[in-house]
Structure formats: structure tokens, C-alpha cells
Amino acid sequence: GQQLNQSPQSMFIQEGEDVSMNCTSSSIFNTWLWYKQDPGEGPVLLIALYKAGELTSNGRLTAQFGITRKDSFLNISASIPSDVGIYFCAGRLTGANSKLTFGKGITLSVRP
């Protein structure tokens, strides 16, 4: 099936630093979603983007829907220890039977 590209697989940052994660695809999507997964739990939706060029914030998180509809980024500002986890991007095409396509995720570690 389709895949979204997220790299690197792991990121290590210092507490207080900003971090940016990118997600790219060879296909266009009509919706981009960013999820965070804590160990042993299901992913939780952080931000949803519905329009090309859209920039949306949720607290210290900011995400953008790329103009080409083939990419999105997530920025976390002033990181804190509880930001540790796996961050997934997901894309969706509107329409019947459309499914979410997920990236492989980026594991974020925050050093105190």
C-alpha cells in the first residue's frame, strides 16, 4: 500500500529546544493528520489539516498542510519531557472507502 515518508526514525533533543518533523508523499492527500503515541497506548490526534497551505496551532504545536498537498510538517516549540513519544503523520483522500495512510513514525526523545 501507499506509504508516507517520515525521517529520521529517531530524534534526540534537549529540553527547551524546538523540533520540526516533516512528512512527504508521492501522492496528494486532502487531509493531513498528526498523531502522538505514548508507549503501550494508542495514537492520539494532535492536529488535523484540511486545506492546502493551512497553518494550525495547538498550544506548543504548529502544523502546516503543504501547498502541493504532498507534504506536511509539525513543529514542537519549547520541548518538555512529556513530549517524548512516537509522532505519526497520516494522509487521507476524501471519498467513500478512503482510509488513512500512515508514516512509519518518528520516535522523539527529550533530554532534561
Add this chain to the structure above:
Amino acid sequence: DGGITQSPKYLFRKEGQNVTLSCEQNLNHDAMYWYRQDPGQGLRLIYYSQIVNDFQKGDIAEGYSVSREKKESFPLTVTSAQKNPTAFYLCASFASLGYTFGSGTRLTVV
């Protein structure tokens, strides 16, 4: 509170046995999904159902079966035909704002 409940949280199975993972939602969502998660692999779609009494294979359906007799319930059976069943299994349902996930079931074959 509305949500998705997966049970059990941890499940151990002997090789050659079938096992059924439960997924129940009270969100009144039509669409439900099962994903498998392995380290470094992301989420891979096993089966999904858009409506009661209908379901479709995902990318890795071999060795799995599902049913959708009620809107609220979408159980997944891991059969003995699944060669490498040890994994973390996630159930999700979908509405207009995106997927809601359950907290997962970790299946270990011993």
C-alpha cells in the same frame, strides 16, 4: 465518556491457536479499522469496515478474520495461519474529524 475499548490489554497465545481481540466503540461511528504495529514499521492496515455486515481487506489481511454484526463491535481473530502474530494491535473508528484509536492489545505467541 465516548471512546473505543480494546480488550484484553495483554494476550498470550500458544502457537496453533486462534485468538479473538475485542474492539467496542460507543461513538456511533460507522467506519472501524484494525491496524498492526511492529517496531519501526508504523501502522499497517489489516481489515476495515465502513458499515455493519460489510468489511474489506487491508494491506496485510492474510491470517486474520473479522466480523461486523453490530455497529459498536468489530472483533479481530488472529488465526493459526498468521505466521508471525506477535505484535501490538490497534483498533480505530472514524468520523469526520479523524480517527479515534483504542489503547491497543499486545499479543504474544508463546
